[in-house]
Amino acid sequence: KQEVTQIPAAxxxxxxxxxxxxxxxxxxxIYNLQWFRQDPxxxxxxxxxxxxxxxEQTSGRLNASLDKSSGRSTLYIAASQPGDSATYLxxxxxxxxxSKLTFGTGTRLQVxx
Amino acid sequence: xxxxxxxxxxxxxKSGTSVKIECRSLDFQATTMFWYRQFPKQxxxxxxxxxxxxxxxxxxxxxxDKFLINHASLTLSTLTVTSAHPEDSSFYICSxxxxxxxxxxxxxxxxxxx
Numbered sequence: 001k002q003e004v005t006q007i008p009a010a011x012x013x014x015x016x017x018x019x020x021x022x023x024x025x026x027x028x029x030i031y032n033l034q035w036f037r038q039d040p041x042x043x044x045x046x047x048x049x050x051x052x053x054x055x056e057q058t059s060g061r062l063n064a065s066l067d068k069s070s071g072r073s074t075l076y077i078a079a080s081q082p083g084d085s086a087t088y089l090x091x092x093x094x095x096x097x098x099s100k101l102t103f104g105t106g107t108r109l110q111v112x113x
Numbered sequence: 114x115x116x117x118x119x120x121x122x123x124x125x126x127k128s129g130t131s132v133k134i135e136c137r138s139l140d141f142q143a144t145t146m147f148w149y150r151q152f153p154k155q156x157x158x159x160x161x162x163x164x165x166x167x168x169x170x171x172x173x174x175x176x177x178d179k180f181l182i183n184h185a186s187l188t189l190s191t192l193t194v195t196s197a198h199p200e201d202s203s204f205y206i207c208s209x210x211x212x213x214x215x216x217x218x219x220x221x222x223x224x225x226x227x
Contacts, residue, residue, distance in 0.1 A: 103157045104156060106155075
């Protein structure tokens with residue numbers, strides 16, 4: 001059974017700092033890994049998707065890496081802003097189209113002024 | 114594009130009553146819909162997967178008679194919590210598969226059973 005863990009569970013940083021969120025998974029036989037953002041009481045917004053054959057993806061200030069062999073992914077956020085405050089979730093899928101996602105435990109990020 | 118509209122956003126119901134949550138795909142056809150449950154400060158747990166026109170597949174430990182899922186059309190999937198009890202209070206989110214790799218999520222429904 002796939003288990004996905006995220007460290008740290010919570011993080012508070014001052015505005016402008018660069019930060020790294022970690023995601024680890026127990027079964028390396030994944031099809032892809034995604035990072036999502038969830039604001040309190042809201043649904044999820046997809047941030048980045050990394051296919052199993054890729055090692056990283058970038059979007060603006062966000063960069064996600066994937067190391068399948070070690071079962072790890074990191075989400076790097078550059079020059080953090082208060083608007084980045086949210087819960088960040090990673091999720092893995094085992095197969096391709098319309099595959100269910102296994103979500104991580106989440107990291108609650110607060111960026112302070 | 115690829116928006117899933119979920120309603121209601123919050124609902125309070127009395128213990129023993131049933132509540133229906135709807136998810137509509139607005140600009141695409143959702144062949145597959147996933148229903149998740151999220152407890153406070155916890156991650157999303159998959160409850161069931163529904164495919165249009167067929168019975169839903171429930172995850173282990175999820176009572177299919179309590180959480181009724183209907184996916185009768187390519188644009189509408191519903192989750193009905195039957196005979197709700199306080200322990201069913203939670204945040205419920207639907208998600209549709211879009212394309213080969215992507216997913217789009219509803220905005221969630223906060224259910225409180227009193």
